[in-house]
Amino acid sequence: MKLDDLKKNAKEDINKATLIKELESVRIKYLGRKGSLTNILHSIGDFPKEDRPLIGQTANKLKREITNLLEEKKKYLEESRALEWEDLSLPGRKTSKGSLHPLTILSQEIIDIFMSMGFSVVRGPEIETEYYNFNALNTPEDHPARDLHDTFYLKDGRLLRTHTSPVQIRTLEKHSPPLRIISPGRCYRVDTFDPTHSPTFVQIEGLWVDYDVSMSDLFGTLELFTKKIFGEGIRTEFLPGYFPFTEPSAEVWIQCPFCDGKGCSVCHSGLIEILGAGMVHPNILKNLGYSEFTGFAFGLGVDRIAMIKYNINDIRLFYQNDIQFLNQFNEIKL
């Protein structure tokens, strides 16, 4: 019978519809002004009289049924449209991601702090001469202080710099004071390669030469630095030290962050050494022709500060380049 086919087709069409506008086409197809069910209802007079009430009843019932089905489906589609038919829990498309080396990240943090304090950044060669690495820094040959630096020598008599201080001399040769500079870079010393030693490390040295620079300025500058790098609450202590290129010389110690200064296996009764510093030895300034100036210098091992700051117990991790290690460091500041 025609009405049964119509009912079957309409149901199928409604089921197939996935969009509300498709549902609207289904409605028009069957119930619209020229829709097939509408046509049947309009042409009811063409049927035999005795059949008319039954057909009329059935057709009207079918109309209600289709209307209901359309409503239901519409409601369903509206609800599921919120989900766009997508499983949004699928992982997103990845853009590849690498990272800077932790020593680069920390170096930059340190550089930013000193740049904000008026220091410029200068660089210099890694192959150095005895003169720039030692003699110009008041450390002549046979000075016992050379024991502090086990040096890699080249076959031609030059050496791999043991600190970045030579850059300070090279800069002072070209630019007269007043000046404030820091010199970051890789340095080399003959050493074992074990959890606490490495033949290569990253150093940042600073120099401030001006009229009447004093120990107060040195301690003030470095105290501010330790607060910025380890937090406002950190306690900084200055102890006398020895470097041939500074006099007076100082060591900068901070309260051990591992035990909050109570004392542990990492520290010396609650303190950890992080910096060497001092007033530039007058011989150095005199040799450069700057007797009327005073200045201070400091040097820090970025590896060492990174080990303290990031709680790393093996320096070799910095030079083994394991991605599992490297990807834990993300630069926050850009």
Next chain:
Amino acid sequence: MKLNYNWLCEWVEIDMSPEDLASLLCNLGIEVEEVELISSDAIFNLDINPNRPDLLCIQGIAREVAVRTKKELKKTIDFSITEEKESYSQPELRITIESKDDCPRYVASVIGNLKVGPSPLFISERLEKCGIRSINNVVDITNYVLLEIGQPLHAFDYEKVGNEIIIRRAKNGETISTLEEEEKRLSDLDLIIANKSKPIAIAGIMGGELSGINESTNTIVLESAFFKPPLIRKTSRRLNLSTESSYRFERTADIGIQKTASLYAVHLLKKYASGKMINSIIDTNPNPPLSRKVPFSWKRASALIGTPINHKVVLEIFHRLGFQEKGNNDDLTIVTPSFRRDIQIEEDLVEEIARFIGYNNITTRFEYQTGTSVYFEGKEILQIKRLMASLGFYEALNIPFIESSWAKNHRDNPIELKNPMWSDKNLLRTTLLPGLISNIERNLNRGINQVSVFEIGRVFNKAKDEEEMIAATMAGNIPQIWYEEERSIDFYDMKGIVETLLKELHISDFDFSNCRDPFYKKERALALIINNQSAGCFGLLAFNPCKEDIYGFEFKLEQLFLASDKSIQLKKMYRFPPVKRDLSIVLNKETPYERIKDLIKSINNLDIQVNLIDVYKDSSIGKDKKSLTIRLELYHPEKTLTEEEIEKDIENIINRLSKVGAHLRK
């Protein structure tokens, strides 16, 4: 240096625990590495700075503690009464110094009637607490004096030495057998102690086997000397012999103490080895210069510290340190004693003031200044590092020592280390690639699917000394994920990185050409040419310890920076959207896409964007053929192109392409 707490208490009253004493010493700049508490005593492990040899003994530490705690020393060494000689039965001893410069003071005494045997317990115990093995009473006493007052002494067996001692340079090739029974070959750079015929000791470092003390020794010559520090240091380093004695001599001993030390030792030898003085003490320099004058200005001192200083407080510190002031007003002369050889200039005195005032009592000061301009050398390097990280690369730092096998095939002249850390890695790296290849290997072995690393650092060669390079390596698979199939990293991944790098650096004037670097497989590598010079290469690496292909690049950083043109020239912008057309063409396999692209783009009157959207190789199109599908975007500055115009342009393009044998795919 090991310091015995109870022994120190003999010298100065200490009313604090060993831990508090340790903290006091640290605040004076005497680093206490460890405090070891043992039954009713403590051992301090001290790290003494090389400029303070005076602290390498009990007396020296006691002096510092006394100044800091404002106490007097309890003990002094003064045995001048014992100088009387007690017997004349032996022949004279003659001392000859060839050069006073090498040995400014030599004090010798002859002690006889000795009973060599074990030391009294208190001596051997103290030595052992300080890490020195007890040998016999005579040798132990020389070490005891060394530990207590810092002067190294040496005892020779008089019978084996004879009556003449010569302090001279060794002859080239002369040898000595040391107390450690090792034969050492000497040269005229070495100072020795000799008798008439041969060397009996390497001066200031170690005695010879020949003249050593043993049970049968009856008479000794006791040496107490001052040798020129650099001489001792050189020999000690060259012979690789470092002893308690050389350690002190090379740091400069106190030239005022040789006789006192002899007298103290004689006193102990009489008491604990039944010794008798046989001769008057011989002293080649009885009146050495004991003091040094250092100019001092209150004004300069307080300017250097940065805070006003209290003159009375400072003078009290000076007096307790044994310093005397001369003069008045602002210009003073400070006279310092012979045991403080480190005090040479005003700044040394300022350090003494600061040490005893306490570094932490100095006011700290920092003021930000506005308007200071700062310069950042290396800023561009940081920017490239960030770019590489954003492209998926991890920054590596490698130790720059490489094996000679790496340099063998390499054109560069490597620089060799004189004292390499690992004997097989004796060259400075001439390229960053070996390090980055080993980083790939290590990470692939640890199960990382895809490894991309880069490094910016110096490479070294004889021509240029050092040169900053940027290099990267990548290898492995991009793993399958729900929106993408698994695939291996290939040449075009690397090329894409290089192209992005160049674009970000604003380098537009460059070419790629054939790569001749043996580090790369030339069929899968290109050279980057900037200004007719190769800046480096990129592609598939020829040396590879892994089974996965490794792609890499290495460029000269300076050349990239020089070519980087940051000036911006705005290009024409079009109001009308482009017309898009796809062309599938068939051409010879060897015809480079780049050629096709250039041909299309050289059509004058049009601005055409060319994008390669498919590459297809199949026998159906011919054995030596390939098919390219190219998407063209045709722009016109003033209008939308008509269908006819487009047809004409396309025809024009096809005509041009036919010149290189390319035709439309059927």
